[in-house]
Amino acid sequence: MSKKVLFCGGGNMAEGVLRSVLKKGVVEREQVTVNDLVQDRCSYLEATYGVKAVVDGRAAMMEADVIVVAVLPQIVSVVAENIKKHAKEDALVISIAAGVTIATLERFLGGNRKIVRVMPNTMGQVANGHSAVKLNGNVDDNEKAFVDAFLGALGQVMYLDEDKFAEFTAYSCSGPMWIYLMADALVDAGVYAGFSRAQAKEITIKNLLGVAMILDETGVTPKSRVDEMCSPGGVTIEGFKSLQENGFTYAVMESVNAAVQKSKKIQEENNKNEG
Incomplete structure (x- = not known):
């Protein structure tokens, strides 16, 4: 039997999640309801995806087998109170x-509720990239x-302990940002080269x-491919040398570390507020 899902x-x-699970056929659109407080948003979702969208979600919550909490952190307590009052005890x-x-x-x-915490990746829109999950x-x-x-409709699933969610x-x-930035720099370099x-x-x-x-397909390491491409005295090793002289690897590692430290700080502040 198809599960009734409430967002x-x-x-x-x-x-983004709705689009992916409908596209992959994980849920049937007739079994999906979206609860949003803005009527224009409800009208848009109904017209775009053919699902039911309502401002008052209490009736749908009573019947839902799966409830997806997709609100800002500061609103979660309000949604949770409605779940306690209206949702089935065995709802996921x-x-x-x-x-x-x-x-x-x-x-x-x-403590008796079935709960899944998820940190989705923005690459879910093309069904690639990992979602971190804890049950x-x-x-x-x-x-x-x-x-x-x-969650497989969004890409790959990685089960992690919550103490790794900040990292x-x-x-x-945030990872795609570094790839986008590198791609942008390469496009500029191509224009500079005459393309x-x-x-x-x-x-x-x-x-x-x-x-x-x-x-992805061969399992080789990035470093091994770099070594293969950098023939002695060649064009590629010259470009590699220039990148390293300008601190490329160090800059990337420091940038990632800065983002990790910021994420940890935010999580620590959230934990204090939760306490």
């Missing part, structure tokens, strides 16, 4: 609210299988795709 919140993140609660721990959700909802002890194997399929947020969720911007963009995109496919 609490109809913002961009919720829409999947939270994609940033920084809200399972302990906090259990405190809001009660509480009430989620059984069948529900875990549903979680795998549901995951910085390294994985049109369109040509430089096309070359850069195909190189990025090719590199990703080789690394």
